[in-house]
């Protein structure tokens with residue numbers, strides 16, 4: 001067996017384990033997802049992809065696909081499956097990290113609270129990442145979203161998902177629809193929400209949700225906060241139940257389930273489903289991209305050569321960027337070490353570069369970029385004092401001083417950043433060329 005075959009075998013071994021673990025975890029926690037609709041199905045941007053994921057068994061296909069890629073030695077495709085699996089696991093990793101903190105605090109937590117309901121024939125089972133019940137009877141729902149970087153803005157589908165969860169808790173409060181599992185086994189099932197809370201924590205909640213302090217947050221999280229130097233967690237909220245969105249959830253469940261039934265029983269195919277032709281960033285990650293009518297209409301085969309080259313160049317560019325960052329970090333260690341040593345001996349600390357005899361290397365710190373914060377500006381404008389407004393009316397508009405003050409108070413400055421300069425001074429290039437010429441002679 002060659003070393004390349006051994007490498008593919010090892011990558012396939014990792015990927016097979018992660019795909020299998022995902023299949024087992026999904027089965028224990030969520031059961032057979034093709035038999036019901038979850039809140040992420042109802043909040044999704046594309047009805048066709050939700051229906052396709054129910055009528056085609058994508059996970060099973062993924063296991064088969066992986067075996068084919070391992071057999072054909074297709075490393076790029078195996079890495080793609082590994083990327084998907086690691087991305088799926090990020091959210092669970094965060095729940096696990098936070099779960100340890102909640103356990104240490106001893107709070108009344110219901111992880112993966114389950115709510116089951118059938119709406120006009122459509123089976124709905126929703127799972128909430130976290131539900132907390134406090135001794136004063138207030139209830140909080142948390143939905144975690146783990147991304148490469150913490151989000152500054154919330155995606156509308158994440159908001160929709162949380163609104164839906166809050167609406168279901170409120171609407172089904174006194175119905176025997178609530179359940180909770182531990183290690184894949186039901187601890188409690190078929191209880192009303194107050195019965196479940198009483199059974200778990202001995203807290204007596206009112207029999208109807210009126211007057212209950214019920215709120216939710218979407219929490220954006222990253223496992224890599226040092227990368228962007230931004231926050232590790234960013235909560236959006238609080239949200240409270242919204243009757244219009246709860247109704248929209250129920251309507252969507254009815255339509256989507258009808259599509260699924262129509263496809264399963266024959267009159268319809270996936271191609272008959274309505275597709276939104278607007279830009280959807282999730283199309284690039286969709287398991288049902290192939291054959292999707294959205295792309296059939298826009299197919300221009302003549303572009304293949306250019307797009308292949310563009311895609312490859314962009315991949316090379318990404319790899320090049322990663323290499324540059326790695327080499328810069330390595331060079332900075334030498335640069336910082338030399339500067340530190342020099343400052344012990346030299347009184348003149350103005351020398352700020354190092355050289356290998358051919359290249360020069362310098363790192364310099366730049367002030368962070370200044371940007372206008374739209375929200376700060378809006379708030380400064382809406383909070384102008386009576387005196388300022390009177391002055392503006394008298395002068396027929398904001399004065400130059402007022403504008404300057406507004407811009408100043410709405411300007412944010414980013415963190416300082418370091419720039420690396422590596423150059424080959426001209427005389428060095430000439431010198432190297434002359435030496436090469438001498439050698440050649």
Ligand code: SF4
Pocket residue numbers: 046047048049275276280282283284286287288289292293294
């Ligand atoms: S490729 Fe885009 S439009 Fe087509 S099914 Fe997937 S998400 Fe929907």
